[in-house]
Amino acid sequence: MDRGVATASCTETAAAQIRPVTNAVESLLPCWQCGARSYGVCGGLARPELPRLASLVTVAKASRGKIFIHEGASAEHFYILIQGSAKLYKLLPDGRRQIIGFGYVGSFLGLADSENYSFSAEAIEPMRMCSLSRRSLQSLLSHSGALQQCLLEVAIHELALAQEHMMLLGRKTTIERVASFLLSQTKCPQPRGVLPPRIRLPMARGDIADYLGVTLETICRTIAKLAKRGVIAIPNVHEVVILDPSRLAALAKGDCA
Amino acid sequence: MDRGVATASCTETAAAQIRPVTNAVESLLPCWQCGARSYGVCGGLARPELPRLASLVTVAKASRGKIFIHEGASAEHFYILIQGSAKLYKLLPDGRRQIIGFGYVGSFLGLADSENYSFSAEAIEPMRMCSLSRRSLQSLLSHSGALQQCLLEVAIHELALAQEHMMLLGRKTTIERVASFLLSQTKCPQPRGVLPPRIRLPMARGDIADYLGVTLETICRTIAKLAKRGVIAIPNVHEVVILDPSRLAALAKGDCA
DNA sequence: CGTTATCTTGACGTACATCAAATGTCGTGG
DNA sequence: CCACGACATTTGATGTACGTCAAGATAACG
Numbered sequence: 001m002d003r004g005v006a007t008a009s010c011t012e013t014a015a016a017q018i019r020p021v022t023n024a025v026e027s028l029l030p031c032w033q034c035g036a037r038s039y040g041v042c043g044g045l046a047r048p049e050l051p052r053l054a055s056l057v058t059v060a061k062a063s064r065g066k067i068f069i070h071e072g073a074s075a076e077h078f079y080i081l082i083q084g085s086a087k088l089y090k091l092l093p094d095g096r097r098q099i100i101g102f103g104y105v106g107s108f109l110g111l112a113d114s115e116n117y118s119f120s121a122e123a124i125e126p127m128r129m130c131s132l133s134r135r136s137l138q139s140l141l142s143h144s145g146a147l148q149q150c151l152l153e154v155a156i157h158e159l160a161l162a163q164e165h166m167m168l169l170g171r172k173t174t175i176e177r178v179a180s181f182l183l184s185q186t187k188c189p190q191p192r193g194v195l196p197p198r199i200r201l202p203m204a205r206g207d208i209a210d211y212l213g214v215t216l217e218t219i220c221r222t223i224a225k226l227a228k229r230g231v232i233a234i235p236n237v238h239e240v241v242i243l244d245p246s247r248l249a250a251l252a253k254g255d256c257a
Numbered sequence: 258m259d260r261g262v263a264t265a266s267c268t269e270t271a272a273a274q275i276r277p278v279t280n281a282v283e284s285l286l287p288c289w290q291c292g293a294r295s296y297g298v299c300g301g302l303a304r305p306e307l308p309r310l311a312s313l314v315t316v317a318k319a320s321r322g323k324i325f326i327h328e329g330a331s332a333e334h335f336y337i338l339i340q341g342s343a344k345l346y347k348l349l350p351d352g353r354r355q356i357i358g359f360g361y362v363g364s365f366l367g368l369a370d371s372e373n374y375s376f377s378a379e380a381i382e383p384m385r386m387c388s389l390s391r392r393s394l395q396s397l398l399s400h401s402g403a404l405q406q407c408l409l410e411v412a413i414h415e416l417a418l419a420q421e422h423m424m425l426l427g428r429k430t431t432i433e434r435v436a437s438f439l440l441s442q443t444k445c446p447q448p449r450g451v452l453p454p455r456i457r458l459p460m461a462r463g464d465i466a467d468y469l470g471v472t473l474e475t476i477c478r479t480i481a482k483l484a485k486r487g488v489i490a491i492p493n494v495h496e497v498v499i500l501d502p503s504r505l506a507a508l509a510k511g512d513c514a
Numbered sequence: 515c516g517t518t519a520t521c522t523t524g525a526c527g528t529a530c531a532t533c534a535a536a537t538g539t540c541g542t543g544g
Numbered sequence: 545c546c547a548c549g550a551c552a553t554t555t556g557a558t559g560t561a562c563g564t565c566a567a568g569a570t571a572a573c574g
Contacts, residue, residue: 090424092511098424113414118421141406148405149398155412157370162419164375167347167355169426170470174562205521213427215563220522237521237571254349431530462553472531477554494539494553521570528563538553544546 049144056136062086062123069110069121077131078110084127085202089210090119099211101161102203104188108154124202169213172254177212178222179251182232182240197242198235205237226251306401313393319380326367326378334388335367341384342459346467347376356468358418359460361445365411381459426470429511434469435479436508439489439497454499455492462494483508 059082062068068079071090086103100119103109109129112118132140141148168177185199201208209216223240226232231248233241242248316339319325325336328347343360357376360366366386369375389397398405425434442456458465466473480497483489488505490498499505 090420092424092428094511096428096511098427100420100423111413111416113410113417118417142402145399145402145405148402148409152405152409152412153370155409155416156368159368159412159416159419160370160375162416162423163347163357166357166419166422166426167349169423170355170467171349171353204519210427216520217522217564218562221562224522254351254353473552474532474554475530478530481554515574517573519570519572521568523568524566526563526565529561530559531561532557532559534555534557536553536555539551541550542548544548 049146052143053140053147056140057130057132060129060131062127062129064123064125066127067120067122068129069117069119071118071120072116074115075110075112075117076134078108078134078137079121080130080132081105081107081109082128082130084123084125086121086123086127087203087207087211088119088121097210098213099207100165101158102188102211108151111155111158124207174212174214174218174222175225176252176254177214178208178219178226179231179248181208181212182226182242183248183252185240186242197245199240199242201238201240306403309400310397310404313397314387314389317386317388319384319386321380321382323384324377324379325386326374326376328375328377329373331372332367332369332374333391335365335391335394336378337387337389338362338364338366339385339387341380341382343378343380343384344460344464344468345376345378354467355470356464357422358415359445359468365408368412368415381464431469431471431475431479432482433509433511434471435465435476435483436488436505438465438469439483439499440505440509442497443499454502456497456499458495458497 057080060068060079062084068086069088081103082105084105086107086109087099088101088103088109089097089099091097102124103121109121110117141151168180172180182199185201186197188199203211205219206216209219212219214222223232223234226248227234231242231244231251233243235241314337317325317336319341325343326345338360339362341362343364343366344356345358345360345366346354346356348354359381360378366378367374398408425437429437439456442458443454445456460468462476463473466476469476471479480489480491483505484491488499488501488508490500492498
């Protein structure tokens, strides 16, 4: 049913393709990669649906610190992150900030329940993303039940994450928050070839603080405490090694002191 | 297109109806009512789709205190609340509780991103709800793009609410939390004929506390403080009158002290 | 290699939790 | 109808986890 509309060609090395459609196809290659991971939108799409997606998507870059979604602005575009990472946050009038989540490779960003974004997004590291206009997404959705299904699953998953985070923010102590955070990071895309216990923290301490609802100083102290207790080790500021996973898990659930 | 398969019988008073199909239609009447409100799932459904929905739904009751969704249990059913209200919550092993939301008339409850519920739900008041098996919902979704669309919107709206709540739990002071909560309650279905400034709080103080991430005592003190300042009045424990809406809104956003 | 941002550690203050007791509310049965 | 008991709410007294302020150490960057 999908005959060769020049779908394929999916490796980085095959850049020497001739037909112009190739570029579009290439832009969607990362979606396949995301799909390999758990919750990318593209992961749920069947092969025949990808060309249409590819034809509507453009690849954009953002350097560290670039704010590419502005809370309150008209929600014209959606993004699928294909490289780097981002922080999503909301602000109060006086500048207090709550980071509501981080975006990694495969994340779908920009879902809003009104005409406007309800949060901002800023690149933590140099970033690449697929950009999709609102109208394109609507068109895709109306043509593909699979995509709709997929997006629903993504939204429901995000909702479950948000609920877990509410529990953290409302009821957990600082050490439980940090333990939970470190554990959750182990489930994020990690650089290849590194063993599971070592995790990368691309974000600043202040970002972790605003994500966990405490201050920067408290984050420092708590991470130091975990290290002193031998639960983790800190080779450098942006990496953590989990020495005692089960104890960390127990701490995260508040099972012990 | 759906002829009378003599489905349910659903109203308390009109049990003497003759044509079997009437009951089915009637059972879905409350959906129409929800639709009048903003975010009921049924609200987005076109008339021709309702009979199919009605044929798969059964009406259930729950008395005050009844836990009808158990965190961790297999997610076999979804519910659409048609009367009363409920609290949704998660627990930590040691009993700490975070209420992640309240359900009112029109709420769709039970969305889970795995085979199991990720939260519990308990009736705050005597409750009636439409119950829908997981397989029924899947069947409905596969037949109706409109329903899928609708459910996506509901999920996205819930997500936005959750994000707003994260901001509240992570960064707002107690008085800001209470002000935000009272304001949000003004947007919930209220008993007919009552003027907007008076809001009903069916839940206990302890529920509000677990929703806002503080203690019961702090809730009492803060409500009392708002009353002392003349922002609200408290005719009785389960009702609040907003005397100064703009000041309450300012407090909720942290705009002033 | 200097400049600046980020991180870490310490000293002190405070908003909220905890503990405790009085008061109010509601359902039940005498 | 009223009296009783159980439970919810309110208010007070005290403790503490975390925030705030400040200074120094380390890392990032041009």
